[in-house]
Amino acid sequence: MATQENVALADGVDHQVAMVMDLNKCIGCQTCTVACKSLWTEREGAEYMYWNNVETHPGKGYPRRWEEKGGGWKSDQRNERAPGEIPASEDYGKAWEYDHEGILKEGEDKKLAPEGGKPEWGPNWDEDQGAGEHPNSYYFYLPRICNHCTHPTCVEACPRSAVYKREEDGVVLVDQERCRGYRYCVEGCPYKKIYYNAVSKTSEKCIFCYPRIEGEGPDGEVHPPACADQCTTQLRMVGFLDDTEGPIYKLVEQYEIALPLHPEYQTDPNVYYIPPFAPPQHSEDGETVDVDRIPDSYLEELFGERVHEALDTIERERAKVERGGYSELMEILQDTNPAEQYRLEVFGDD
Amino acid sequence: MTERSLRTFVVFAAALVLAAGVVPMLVDARPAREIPAPTVEQNLSGVDAPGWSNVPAAEVPLAAAPSGLPNAEAVSTDAVDVQAARSDGQVYLRLQWHDAQATRNADDPQTFADAAAVQIPVDTSEQPAIAMGSQSNLVNVWYWSADTGTEELLAGGPGSTTLLDNQSVQTWAQHTGSGENGTWTVVFSRPAEPAGDNRTTITSERDLDVAFGVWDGTNDERSGRKAVSQWYYLPFGPGPGGAPFESILWAIAGIAIVAVTVVTAQGIRRARSQGGA
Numbered sequence A: 001m002a003t004q005e006n007v008a009l010a011d012g013v014d015h016q017v018a019m020v021m022d023l024n025k026c027i028g029c030q031t032c033t034v035a036c037k038s039l040w041t042e043r044e045g046a047e048y049m050y051w052n053n054v055e056t057h058p059g060k061g062y063p064r065r066w067e068e069k070g071g072g073w074k075s076d077q078r079n080e081r082a083p084g085e086i087p088a089s090e091d092y093g094k095a096w097e098y099d100h101e102g103i104l105k106e107g108e109d110k111k112l113a114p115e116g117g118k119p120e121w122g123p124n125w126d127e128d129q130g131a132g133e134h135p136n137s138y139y140f141y142l143p144r145i146c147n148h149c150t151h152p153t154c155v156e157a158c159p160r161s162a163v164y165k166r167e168e169d170g171v172v173l174v175d176q177e178r179c180r181g182y183r184y185c186v187e188g189c190p191y192k193k194i195y196y197n198a199v200s201k202t203s204e205k206c207i208f209c210y211p212r213i214e215g216e217g218p219d220g221e222v223h224p225p226a227c228a229d230q231c232t233t234q235l236r237m238v239g240f241l242d243d244t245e246g247p248i249y250k251l252v253e254q255y256e257i258a259l260p261l262h263p264e265y266q267t268d269p270n271v272y273y274i275p276p277f278a279p280p281q282h283s284e285d286g287e288t289v290d291v292d293r294i295p296d297s298y299l300e301e302l303f304g305e306r307v308h309e310a311l312d313t314i315e316r317e318r319a320k321v322e323r324g325g326y327s328e329l330m331e332i333l334q335d336t337n338p339a340e341q342y343r344l345e346v347f348g349d350d
Numbered sequence B: 001m002t003e004r005s006l007r008t009f010v011v012f013a014a015a016l017v018l019a020a021g022v023v024p025m026l027v028d029a030r031p032a033r034e035i036p037a038p039t040v041e042q043n044l045s046g047v048d049a050p051g052w053s054n055v056p057a058a059e060v061p062l063a064a065a066p067s068g069l070p071n072a073e074a075v076s077t078d079a080v081d082v083q084a085a086r087s088d089g090q091v092y093l094r095l096q097w098h099d100a101q102a103t104r105n106a107d108d109p110q111t112f113a114d115a116a117a118v119q120i121p122v123d124t125s126e127q128p129a130i131a132m133g134s135q136s137n138l139v140n141v142w143y144w145s146a147d148t149g150t151e152e153l154l155a156g157g158p159g160s161t162t163l164l165d166n167q168s169v170q171t172w173a174q175h176t177g178s179g180e181n182g183t184w185t186v187v188f189s190r191p192a193e194p195a196g197d198n199r200t201t202i203t204s205e206r207d208l209d210v211a212f213g214v215w216d217g218t219n220d221e222r223s224g225r226k227a228v229s230q231w232y233y234l235p236f237g238p239g240p241g242g243a244p245f246e247s248i249l250w251a252i253a254g255i256a257i258v259a260v261t262v263v264t265a266q267g268i269r270r271a272r273s274q275g276g277a
Helices: A031-040 A100-105 A153-157 A184-188 A245-252 A295-304 A306-322 A330-333 B004-026 B050-056 B245-276
Strands: A017-022 A051-059 A140-146 A163-166 A172-173 A192-199 A203-206 A237-242 A271-274 B057-059 B079-087 B091-099 B116-120 B139-145 B149-156 B170-176 B184-189 B208-215 B231-234
Touching: A017 A245, A017 B170, A031 A051, A031 A306, A153 A163, A163 B057, A172 A203, A184 A192, A237 A245, A245 A271, A295 A306, A306 A330, B050 B079, B079 B208, B091 B116, B091 B208, B116 B184, B139 B184, B149 B170
Parallel strands: A017 A271
Antiparallel strands: A017 A237, A051 A140, A163 A172, A192 A203, B057 B079, B079 B091, B091 B184, B116 B139, B116 B208, B139 B149, B170 B184, B208 B231
C-alpha cells in the first residue's frame, strides 16, 4: 500500500491511525459513549471517566470548560508547552450513587435519586442547550475521544516517559507499569482526555481499542474501535492517515474538509471532523432567510480558519450532485461499505 | 631573626595548627554534612520508639530540586530534622519536618499526598549525581507516601525510578499537630546488608552518603517538584567522624608555615655565620 511522502507523521512512527467523524450525522444518542464505557471504564476508580464522550456545542463540554484549562503547545514551533490545569472532580461530574439495594430490596421509602444531595453538574449536563434565540437557536453534537496527536503534549509532559506513541500506528498509550500518577499528562493534554484513576493511582486514557484493531479479541478478527462500530449512524471512518487510497487521506489531505479540533493547540490531532451544517435562519414570521444558523465564527473557534474553505468545498460538491453531476467527495461521505469505512488491514505487518 | 624570636614564631605557628584542628571541633561538634549515627540497643521501630531519645538530630536544609517541571521552584519545606542509628543489623532513619496540614490521600484528580524519601548510592565508594544518580552510578531510594505506603526503588537518573523485587524497607509514620505545630515524623528501616542485586550494602568499612527529599501534597508537590537536600553522610566508616576537610587543610597550611619559617631562619643564620667568618 502506497504511503504518501507528504503526510506528516510523528518521528519514529511507521503509520498513523486516524478517525474522521461526520458531525452532520451525529444524533447525540451516546451509544458510542456507552460502548466505550461498558468495554473499558466500568472499573473501580474509572467510574467518572468517559474516554469517549459526546457533548453539545456550544456548551461547556466534559470536563466542564475543558477548552479553558490550558495545555498544548505555545506556538507552532512546539518548543514550549502552555501551562495547563487538572480539572476538578466536580468539573468531570462525580459518578452518582443510587440506593437500589435499599429501595428495591429493603423497602426503604425514598425516591430513587442520586445519594448525597442534588447533583449540580455532570457529563452532558447542558445537553441540547446550545446558543442563539428562538427561532434561530442552534446546537450540534461533538463526539470526542483522545486525538492520538502527532505532537502530543501529554507525552512531552510526563517526566517518566510513561506516556508514549506506539511505533506501529501512532496510538498514544499510558504504560501502567511506568505511570506513578503524577498527572502532568492530565495538565498537559489540552483536550483533557487523560484521566486519573484514584484507585490504581495511575492515569489512563482512550487506547483506540488497540486489541480490537489488532484482531486480538475472542474471534481473532480485526474490528474498528467500539465507539465507531456501535455508532447508530455510522458517522466514524477509521483507518490510517497515510493510506493514500483510503477515505481518511482523501478527506483530510486531498479535499481538506475533515479538520482537527482546536488546531491552535498545535498538537496535530488525528481525529478529524466534517464540520456541521444546519438549516438557515428563519425570520420572525417563519420565512427562511439566507443567514447561517451556526455562525461561521463559532465553527472557526472550534476548527480554525480552514473551516471556511472546507464548508465552501462541501457546498460546491453538494451543488454538483444536485445538478446531477458526480462528486467523489459526496460518494465518500455517503459510503456505507464497511470495507471502505474501516480500512485497518491495509499495511499488514510491514 | 634571633634564635629567641625564631622560637617564638615556631611556637606561634604550632599553636595555630593546633587551634585550627581543635577550635572548629569545639565550636561545631561534628564536621559539616555529617549526621551522627550511633549504634543503639533500644528499640527504634516506631515514630516514638524509646531508642530515638538517645539519638542526636541533625537539621538538614532543603531547597527546590532543579527540574523542568511546571512550578518546580515552588516548594514548601525548607528543612528536615534527621536522626540516624544502627541497631541489630538494621539501619534506621527518622525524618521530621514541618507540615501544617497532612494530605494522606490522592483520592481526587486534584489531590496529591505528602511523601518523603531517602537516597543512598548503590556503590558506596562513589558519590552519585545528587538528582537520583545516573545510569553509571545508581541510587537506592526509600520512598514513603502518606497515600501509597512504602517503596524501595532503584534509580539511575531523573524519571527512572523502578520498584526493586523483594521490598525490604519498612516505615512508620505519624502527623501530629496542625498549623505552625504540624509535624510529620517518618521512620525508615532497612537491613544493613539485604540480599538482591543493586541494593546498597551498608557496612562499617566506609561512610554512607545520604540525601533526603520531601513532598508537600497540599502544595501539589510530586515527582521532580520536591524539596531536596545536598549529599550528607552517616559516619559508619572507621576513624573519628570522617574527614574534616577544613581542619586537614589548616593543618597542612600550618605545617607549611612552620617548615618555611624554619628553613628561612636556618638559611639566614647560615648566611650570617658565613658572613661573620
